[in-house]
Amino acid sequence: MSDSALIRLSGITKTYGRGQAAFQALKGINLSIGAGDFVAVMGSSGSGKSTTMNILGCLDVPTSGSYLFQGVPVERLSRNQRTLLRRNFLGFVFQGFNLLARTTALENVELPLVYRGEPAAMRHAAARSALQQVGLEDWEGHSPAELSGGQQQRVAIARAIVTSPAVLLADEPTGNLDTGTSREIMELISAFNQKQGITVLMVTHEPDMAKYARRVIRFVDGRVERDSRDEGGV
Amino acid sequence: MLWNTLLLALRSIRRNLMRSFLTILGIVIGVAAVITMVTLGNGATQSVSDQISSMGSNLLMVIPGQRFGPGSGGAPSFKSADVDAVRNQISGAERVAPVVGTSATVVNQANNWSTSVTGSTSDFFPAGNWEMAAGRVFSETEERAGKAVCVIGETVREKLFGRQNPVGGEIRVKQFSCEVIGLLKSKGQSAMGHDQDDIVVMPLRTVQRRLVGSQDINMTISVRGASSIDAVKQQITLLLRERRNIGENQDDDFRVMDTRQIAETLTSTTKILTMLLGAVAAVSLLVGGIGIMNIMLVSVTERTREIGIRLAIGALEREVLLQFLIEAVVLSSLGGLVGIALATGASLFLAGLMGVPYIFDPAINLVSFLFSAAIGVIFGFFPARRAAGLNPIDALRHE
Ligand SMILES: Nc1ncnc2c1ncn2[C@@H]1O[C@H](COP(=O)(O)OP(=O)(O)O)[C@@H](O)[C@H]1O
Numbered sequence: 001m002s003d004s005a006l007i008r009l010s011g012i013t014k015t016y017g018r019g020q021a022a023f024q025a026l027k028g029i030n031l032s033i034g035a036g037d038f039v040a041v042m043g044s045s046g047s048g049k050s051t052t053m054n055i056l057g058c059l060d061v062p063t064s065g066s067y068l069f070q071g072v073p074v075e076r077l078s079r080n081q082r083t084l085l086r087r088n089f090l091g092f093v094f095q096g097f098n099l100l101a102r103t104t105a106l107e108n109v110e111l112p113l114v115y116r117g118e119p120a121a122m123r124h125a126a127a128r129s130a131l132q133q134v135g136l137e138d139w140e141g142h143s144p145a146e147l148s149g150g151q152q153q154r155v156a157i158a159r160a161i162v163t164s165p166a167v168l169l170a171d172e173p174t175g176n177l178d179t180g181t182s183r184e185i186m187e188l189i190s191a192f193n194q195k196q197g198i199t200v201l202m203v204t205h206e207p208d209m210a211k212y213a214r215r216v217i218r219f220v221d222g223r224v225e226r227d228s229r230d231e232g233g234v
Numbered sequence: 235m236l237w238n239t240l241l242l243a244l245r246s247i248r249r250n251l252m253r254s255f256l257t258i259l260g261i262v263i264g265v266a267a268v269i270t271m272v273t274l275g276n277g278a279t280q281s282v283s284d285q286i287s288s289m290g291s292n293l294l295m296v297i298p299g300q301r302f303g304p305g306s307g308g309a310p311s312f313k314s315a316d317v318d319a320v321r322n323q324i325s326g327a328e329r330v331a332p333v334v335g336t337s338a339t340v341v342n343q344a345n346n347w348s349t350s351v352t353g354s355t356s357d358f359f360p361a362g363n364w365e366m367a368a369g370r371v372f373s374e375t376e377e378r379a380g381k382a383v384c385v386i387g388e389t390v391r392e393k394l395f396g397r398q399n400p401v402g403g404e405i406r407v408k409q410f411s412c413e414v415i416g417l418l419k420s421k422g423q424s425a426m427g428h429d430q431d432d433i434v435v436m437p438l439r440t441v442q443r444r445l446v447g448s449q450d451i452n453m454t455i456s457v458r459g460a461s462s463i464d465a466v467k468q469q470i471t472l473l474l475r476e477r478r479n480i481g482e483n484q485d486d487d488f489r490v491m492d493t494r495q496i497a498e499t500l501t502s503t504t505k506i507l508t509m510l511l512g513a514v515a516a517v518s519l520l521v522g523g524i525g526i527m528n529i530m531l532v533s534v535t536e537r538t539r540e541i542g543i544r545l546a547i548g549a550l551e552r553e554v555l556l557q558f559l560i561e562a563v564v565l566s567s568l569g570g571l572v573g574i575a576l577a578t579g580a581s582l583f584l585a586g587l588m589g590v591p592y593i594f595d596p597a598i599n600l601v602s603f604l605f606s607a608a609i610g611v612i613f614g615f616f617p618a619r620r621a622a623g624l625n626p627i628d629a630l631r632h633e
Pocket residue numbers: 016017023025043044045046047048049050051052
């Protein structure tokens with residue numbers, strides 16, 4: 001493990017609730033991920049995969065431990081600084097798509113650029129290009145309700161990569177989709193990893209989907225149980 | 235940042251047209267109701283005081299009892315002798331008109347009309363600011379003899395004579411027939427819904443003998459221009475106390491009122507009415523506010539998740555807050571403005587219908603507008619503030 005790792009977690013714990021009801025979801029996660037990697041996170045339900053992803057995405061804060069992002073200790077950042085980290089370096093794809101309702105595909109994809117303060121012309125061009133890359137150039141005027149699950153997830157991917165993030169975090173991106181559509185989504189994610197060098201962390205239940213990754217991390221009961229990198233490949 | 239956020243807010247309003255519409259509607263109804271009620275109430279108050287000042291500012295009314303309105307509470311009435319005493323002994327009293335009122339049905343050929351019949355002397359007309367449109371008032375001879383002659387108001391003419399000239403015509407009042415000798419100039423409608431032109435005036439004696447059968451009277455007195463109203467009131471009070479044998483420690487059992495007091499008595503009623511209407515309308519503004527709160531609470535799940543999404547893709551807390559604040563302010567201001575416009579239209583229309591003046595009241599417009607804006611901001615903004623303070627993941631997971 002080198003210090004040049006893009007992401008380094010050491011001794012990360014997360015406890016939900018307090019007192020009698022306290023529950024430790026993460027019991028000390030140590031993990032380092034290099035730039036450009038494609039990592040699949042597997043493990044049974046409740047093993048702490050999503051909790052880890054949320055901490056990595058600065059959507060949630062750990063109870064203890066240290067998280068270095070490009071060498072910067074995230075736990076020392078303010079709430080606003082963590083937002084800026086998400087804005088400038090991270091892209092998210094969720095199982096439930098999480099698109100804005102009654103909002104066109106184009107406007108959804110544009111939104112991260114609005115918060116970056118990009119001018120309108122640049123936003124439109126970039127959002128169109130992103131939609132084109134996910135094969136939805138003819139659907140830009142449609143709202144989520146008018147799109148299939150697979151199409152919605154592709155809009156979500158376009159929204160995640162439109163800012164050319166350093167890391168794409170995907171929590172069960174194919175969890176709500178059929179096998180055929182899941183493959184298409186995986187091809188897309190894989191392409192962004194290979195062509196644009198975007199580091200991908202993806203939670204999945206399905207071994208078929210994990211095959212797209214170069215590295216598989218297996219969670220059991222709030223701990224990293226197995227890491228394929230340590231075993232010399234998938 | 236401000237421009238972009240404004241853009242996002244307007245997009246969000248446009249996107250959620252139904253929610254925006256309902257929010258605006260709640261405010262519109264509340265604001266329009268409050269402003270309309272208060273404006274009409276003010277108009278009614280104004281109309282009452284206008285009407286009273288049309289009676290002339292130098293007018294005194296003397297009635298038995300301490301209450302204004304029907305019933306003297308057991309106090310003895312005034313008689314003709316009291317009128318004479320005031321006329322002869324109070325130098326400041328210009329005209330002293332005895333007044334007896336009753337109501338009767340008056341008939342001319344096939345037309346009949348129920349109206350109020352006043353018995354008085356010719357002093358009644360100058361004292362009450364009445365002018366003649368045609369004919370004449372009754373003479374002293376007619377007064378003394380209790381002749382069956384009358385002067386009628388515009389409304390009575392219209393009901394009994396249509397467009398014809400009534401002067402020289404005959405009307406039947408109860409069992410007797412009465413010659414119309416004059417027509418009064420129209421004074422118009424009063425704010426209390428009372429038509430001042432719906433009147434028949436006869437000599438006092440005629441009314442006492444043929445219609446009421448009693449000698450009881452009230453007095454209407456006009457004060458000489460040069461005299462002080464308060465001084466004349468004082469003199470009349472002293473004179474009447476003496477004539478009615480009221481002991482030094484006893485209270486008056488009659489009232490001498492000037493127009494200002496009458497105005498105060500009447501306008502205080504309409505003012506209370508205005509306040510009541512305003513209170514009822516304020517409740518509707520509150521209900522509108524609760525409606526808005528409801529809409530906001532119903533959409534709070536969706537909005538909280540929306541906020542989660544925005545935070546996740548890089549919106550700062552203050553950007554989200556500003557967007558929601560702008561949304562709330564735009565919606566409630568729009569509602570406030572539409573409400574004011576609607577209230578102005580409704581007030582103008584209803585004021586015309588009720589025959590009261592339309593008086594624009596800047597204070598109530600401003601207060602209603604600010605209140606609506608406050609409601610919008612409180613109910614639109616504070617739920618958002620809570621959501622924007624959450625960890626993004628908690629906002630995203632909100633159910
Ligand atoms: N917000 C929360 N409050 C309380 N417990 C939670 C919360 N989120 C997750 N957990 C618990 O933490 C554990 C790990 O959850 P999670 O990371 O979502 O698992 P996975 O994604 O691997 O299925 C589970 O037992 C879950 O019940």
